[in-house]
Amino acid sequence: MIRHIITAAxxxxxxxxxxxxxxxxxNDDCAPCISLRPKVEELIAGKFPLMDMAYVNGKDLPELxxxxxxxxxxxxxxxxxxxxxxxxxxxxxxxxxxxxxxSIYKLYHQS
Numbered sequence: 001m002i003r004h005i006i007t008a009a010x011x012x013x014x015x016x017x018x019x020x021x022x023x024x025x026x027n028d029d030c031a032p033c034i035s036l037r038p039k040v041e042e043l044i045a046g047k048f049p050l051m052d053m054a055y056v057n058g059k060d061l062p063e064l065x066x067x068x069x070x071x072x073x074x075x076x077x078x079x080x081x082x083x084x085x086x087x088x089x090x091x092x093x094x095x096x097x098x099x100x101x102x103s104i105y106k107l108y109h110q111s
Contacts, residue, residue, distance in 0.1 A: 001052045001053070002041075002052075002053045002054075002055070003052070003053070003054045003055070004055045004057075005023075005054050005055065005056045005061065005064070006060075006061075007061075008061070008063060008064055008067070011023070011054060011056065011064060014052065014054055015082055016082050018052040018082075019080070020048075020050065020051045020052065020078070020079065020080050020104075020105065020108060021052045021053070021054060021079040021080075022040070022044060022051055022052070022053045022077070022078055022079075023053075023054045023055075023056060023068070023076070023077040023078075023079070024037065024040065024053065024054070024055050024056070024076055025056045025058050025064075025065060025070040025073060025074060025075040025076075025077070026055065026056070026057060026058065026073055027057065027059050027073045028057065028059060030073040030074065032073070032074055032090065032091060033073050033074040036074055036092060039094050040076065040092075040094070040097070041053070043094055043097065043098055047102065048101060048105050050105075050109055051101075056070075058070065058073060072089045072090045073089075073090075074089065074090070074092070075088070076088045076089070076092060076097070078100075078101060078104070080108060081108075086100055086101065086104070
């Protein structure tokens with residue numbers, strides 16, 4: 001499930017209701033945000049299909065940027081059972097991201 005967050009309440013409800021969640025803080029004027037986004041979407045869809053995704057436009061929701069300390073776009077926050085486990089900002093390696101998420105994701109989704 002991919003959501004575009006429009007209110008703080010919506011994001012908080014999603015954090016509390018999702019077993020695993022990626023929150024992607026971005027700004028439309030940010031070149032790394034634009035180039036990284038499809039790569040992250042492809043990674044999540046291909047390797048971590050049970051993970052929910054939420055996009056937060058920092059330009060539209062500056063209060064959430066402050067509340068989540070997401071000042072250097074893009075910022076990727078990974079939540080598992082309502083708790084933040086990983087945080088990446090600015091320039092992100094997809095390979096490193098896959099390895100980091102994979103180790104935690106496997107704990108939650110072992111067959």
